[in-house]
Amino acid sequence: MKPLLMTLSFLALAASLVSSIICANKGLSAETNKMILLTGTIIWFGVTPFWMRRKKN
């Protein structure tokens, strides 16, 4: 389960980065880019706590 969740988290980050690069090349509108960024953010914070271990600070 953990590898699946990790993959999902990092796909969300990758999608955020890629969409902004495509937006920079005018392949995507700014509004669509913002929507993808928000979706990526929600997925990251929704999934990551389930696999990232609590570290001692």
Place this chain on the structure above:
Amino acid sequence: MIHQSPAQIEEFERERVPDRATRGLKSFLGMFAGEHVAGTELLIGPLFVVHGVSAFDLLVGLLVGNLLAVFTWTYVTAPIAVKHRFTLYFQLEKIGGRSLVKIYNLANGVLWCCVAAAMIYVSATAIAVPLHCKMPALNDWMPPGPGLSTTVFLTGLLFTFVAARGYEALAHFANIASPWMVVIFAVFGFSALPELGIHSIADFWSVANQSIWPGHPAIGRVQFTFWHVMFFSWFGNMAWHWGMGDLSIFRYAKKYTYGFASGAGMFFGHYMAWICAGLLYAVQVSRNGADTAITPGALASGVAGWAGIILVLVAGWTTANPILYRAGLAFQSLHSKWPRFHVTIAAGVLASVVAIFPGLCSKFLEIAALYGLALCPMGAIIFVDHYFMRKAKMLDFYAERAGLNAWWPPVAAWLLALVACVALNFGFGIQIFFLGLPGWIMAGIFYYIMSRYAQDRNIITSIKL
């Protein structure tokens, strides 16, 4: 650093970190990458633009300055940390006695409140975007109205309450947020490019010189050159490397070369984040030339929408939280019977009140330089104590060896160096950005000369025998 409870003894607060507790390079890379992507990066990047830096000066100045910072961590801080494996506070106590640590903590606590105030302000500007609060102009010192003031103060109280409860839960959240924050800062840069008319790498240099960093300072601002950028990026974290604050971190390193891990923070955090934050500001000015205000929430929301707003809130909060907690501990050290919860609340309320005034954030470069300047002399004292005392037939860790609670040369050297820096600033017009290194060197020389005069020959002889 301050209490002596059993829990803290387990953290090796008052003993050498044993070899079994040292950590690998990976944990240092992660820590530096996370810690140096903070809310205040969103103030620093735009402030470089306001100070009229040119594109070449910024890009090359940041490169050189950040490299020098990495070398300073590696060759100045980490070797001493790995040799003794003590916290900064314990090492200061050995050199100057408990009184020295108390004075240091008082100064540190006050400065931490100012830095926390900037973080609170940054996060509050994110909350203020959907609330449509009136924002301050670039050079406003006073708050623009009750809307933003109330938002800032309530944000500060929320952060304070969470910090007073202990920062473990939010620290875990900060660990989760850290990789996402690095990516979103990069996203800021890419998303800003089309609005600035950059559609290929070939476009970048001409637009960078004409629109992003055109090299004209705002009214009342000092013109920044390559040297300003280089010294700011080198000394921006001066309290941690030249000032030896990160002895507490690197005492866990297996080798001093782990100091190079600071490059993760300097280049993912400072280099990339400051450039991307500058791009956000350029987008705002390109949309409306009269809108020169530095309000991170609005800047981020302009190019990244809600994800940008969330980043500003999270970046400010995750860094304000440990700073408020540490400020509480620093003030508590003045009187061990004060409850940490109440002291942290008091420190947080002070920071929240300071945060209401936007002038603090528009002068954040000066505040950051002052923070480094005020604390770095302690690093010089530790450096001289480590490398020169024995060679000069004097005692290192003198207060501990002589059984003193207060030993005056470190305090006198610290204060005298600061007085000399003030004189250089007011008497010779040397700007605060350039005073860090002279202050550090002077503190070291003063400490050496005063120790030579003040150390008791009888004690030296009896201990060496």
